[in-house]
Amino acid sequence: MANVEHGGGPGEGFGTPDAEGRLRAARLALWAVAAILAVRQLTAVLTTPSGKRLTDLETWVGPNGVLHVKGSLYDSTQFTGTPFAGLVLKPLTRAAEAALGWSWTFATLLLVVALGMIAARALPQPVSRRTSLLAAPVAISLLMLSLPVRNALWLGQTSIIPVLLVLLGCFTVRGERASGLCLGLAAALQPTVLLFVPLLWFTGRRRAALSGAGTFAALTALAWAALPHDSVTYWLQHTAGVGLGGKADALGNQSLHGALLRLGLTGPLEITLFLLLGAAVSVLALRRAVRYARDGQLLLAVAITGCAAVAVSPTTWQHQLLWLLLAVVGRVGRRASDRSVWPVAVVLVMTLPAKMMLPNTPALYALRDDLVLVAALAAAVAVPFLSRSSPYYQEPVPTEYAPAVPARFRGIPLLPFLRRVLTRPNLLLELLLIRVVYAAYARVRLAAGASGDDQGRARAEHHGRMVFDTERFLHIDIEHWLNHTVAGIGWLRDFFDFYYESFHFVLPLTVLAVLYWRRPVDYRWARTSLGFATFLALIGFWLFPLAPPRLMPGLGFIDTVHGAQDLAHPDYGAMTALTNQYAAMPSLHFGWSLWCGVVIVVLAPKWWMKALGLLHPLCTITAILATANHWVLDAVGGAVVVTAGFALSYVVQGPRTARAPALDAAGLMEPVPVK
Template structure:
């Protein structure tokens, strides 16, 4: 029996590992293809600017005459031989060479994870690291622009983590600093962690290579180091959002001149001092990869310019462990991965203050990692064994004929709020991404619209036109329906989720998962069955009471199409989410009359979507169906809903972060036996 269980676990581990490697390979191939299929003038634009026929490395004169070359004079010397290569072959070699460097970087970082780590983690760390690197914005930027910013990061990691020889480690880091001067900050890290010879060698190598470039290119070296103060003013404007450094941030908020320089100097000294001190502490704790990462984040923050392709250090901060509870451990990696893989517009709602935070998120994350985030030390008991989550003991529900997969156990603790907000934002971004595309689906959407119209006529439920014109004749009703359509859709579900999060944490997890499944099913419907709503069907005479008259002769229908996909009508999420509210409300309240009253809300929502000519009656039926499917999928994957006792709910309200080992359940590692509800 033991041998069979072990063999099954080994087979499952092999399948998971193979799947992750396949995913990493597909992502890498997709990235390479995305670059190589672009026309020659649109791919590897920075590399073309440097080494092309009219590039700054190809023509006579200074490297910095046009401010297009942002590298050091030594980097110019290194790249000079590439000007003799054919453009097509250089593009292919450069792309696959960068891909190889990213793969090596992923292997180096994954093998440097501080122990102890499980066998499963050791097997999956490398493909996961490569996948994250390929998906990250810095690597995608480096691919598309033809930048070599992966090389300094790889050289530093090799010098600090893999090479045992002090001399060789110093040479690697000095070479990286000659390509990217801010990397010289790793010399103090080496010095204060006892590797003084490597630190001196790094400084000497940097000075020697820079002197070599100065001897070969004296005018360019003077221009770069003195006139531009180590590259300031080269490339894009320093106040652009592409410059994620403290200098760029201060310029963006309007500071200039001596005041900006003084404040920059104060902030840089504080970040360097605190960041290097923390890096040394974590290095002595045995978390050398984290120490190197924090030093890289310091370099990003204090560098005069830190372009997006130079922000790989921020992504590597994902290795830090934050939080004593198991429920909190995902918050930091999810935040880092979101910031470094998702475009800034998808991070925060479109509000001025939040939009500014989102635009500067990589810099803020770098400063937070270097100076503020309390990473768990390896000496802490929570390092290897965080406070576990309480889970409900699996029980059989009323519907014994339904096979339960038990894909995951129902967690009883309140989830981490920041993690929930991040996941909600990711979900909403995906929802918006599917709803936004319109345009090309118009013919199919109108064809599907006629299918719905004919089906409703056959069923004798085609009441939309009559009811829409009835609403138009009652201005007060029309005004209320317009307000309800635009507001209640998000307000009621969010309010109910917030109340459950505070008062019924276990119920919150159950309900929000069902809502997520229902929304996912609806998005699939939007994607595969675009449907023109009644207000956009030509020749039927519907009146759009919410958005006003639309020009059906125009493919764009005015500015409205830029806000939302006009053909995301089947199923109706207005009705779906309102039905979810009614079901959850019925499970929360103890009185039957109030439960019945709660179902008036989806009925009212159905009247609103039909009266405003935004949906058909069958769209409402579709909304109810996807919500039912969402609850059913939740039931199959996790089992019946867990009932909370009054005393337990009160306890969770009093201390949401209380140790799960305290109170009625003494053994935290043992599942809690709970009652089941259908």
């Protein structure tokens, strides 16, 4: 939110009518996006059949909910709130189910909007006029997209209320007593919010701290008086909520306690280690939070304290993780090109499942399972946020751009502000984005097909017959001859099977790695072109599911890689449910290999390197035809999307630089003028 813009002073660059018009248009567009996201969330919840939506709310206040029936609130462990929360929710049991669902969802959306508005107004000053105008819709949109808000809306949870109360107490209400009242009320609903009391105390707001602690004590005492048995159960037997809502070692519990349990620690050792780590995190986080609060970055201080509360709480479910999203206001990095790394990482962690962030590798399971906790701990105790006194806070080291190359056509580049950057992009951000983009590609590719659906299979086979007939008409149907010829020569069959399975991902990643290290400017050009080509291929998979030759009945093709298959229920081991067997048009095996060849031919300094670059797509097209995994026209489609990818890169950003700049002694790029 704070990183909408980091450079320049307030109002810089927005004095002209054209600039003001663009700013107003951008603001309206962002508010429209926020409204669309809100309507989408509302529709997703309210169109879901009763019994599958607002399940936690139904468990609490429904006809058979824990607040309706006699006995303890915690007999079923489904109620995760404090006894005071039970008192607050008790009147809702009289509401009609339909009316409660609508009103609860609308009220939650309004709370999210209020949260975004307060956070936008609490940005550390000074901020530019553009930031002040665009921050609110950006904040609300990010909140709507975040997993905690989506989870809270879907389940009917109350976890947004404590966050909003803390922000109200810190930024909106007047008077320290009123501020403490908001904080104490939030702590009565979510006890780890008490961590904000020392933050207020050490930042000079001692009356607010005392008021908050007193309010919490009074409300908790009220709950003890009204619900003594439930209070004993919650505070003593469940140790402030441990074991409520699910097992403490469940993946959904993103606290230090849950992480230690998942690592196999139990008993006194785990409890002792949790208490020691919790105390250390609390002390370190509070010291950092106090420092940033005194520096004028109170919203960042609140985010750091909230992240510490996430970590040290005995249980922290997904809908309680909203504090981490507020940490995007922190500015990290001296270079302007590095400023986006931290906010992008936080937004991705808070909006995407952990499985999309990290590969499905056993060595990374522990990190993947606790990814949100790791991010919260990083924000609380590790990330070196800049202070406002730093010379780089307002004016980071500017990004160097390559000189513009004149285009042959008028109107190119289409987006001239996307100039080609000279410096090497941030490696962490690149790896993160590559992983996320690939995960999205894999999901869309899988969703585009219907491998297990008879109707989808029939459609794919129909398209296969169309392609086969077209190739016969054009006299390019060489797949059957090549497939049977190679299948009859053992060593040749093994070679092409190995080539098909091994080089599809390895070579593109190798080319990208070499370019990243040696030719950063060309890396961005090549990476962008590959991204465009892959996106276009996904459209092809979606619109034209196609059975490859090996899955076409009655044509006599040999599946040299997987062996003979039941075409109705093919079995490829663990990959059966993870791949779309009908994503054949266009062929990205050939497309990506052609991309490698073009990049190597354009950039390689030696003729033999260029020859090897051309050899790869030739071997690939032979392999995909010999193994009966693609038609000839699939390869043509792959060539088309790659050509279109390079063309789109040209249209959007203009021609690539004629020569790559050289690295200087410091590892930065020396601009090379283009004649």
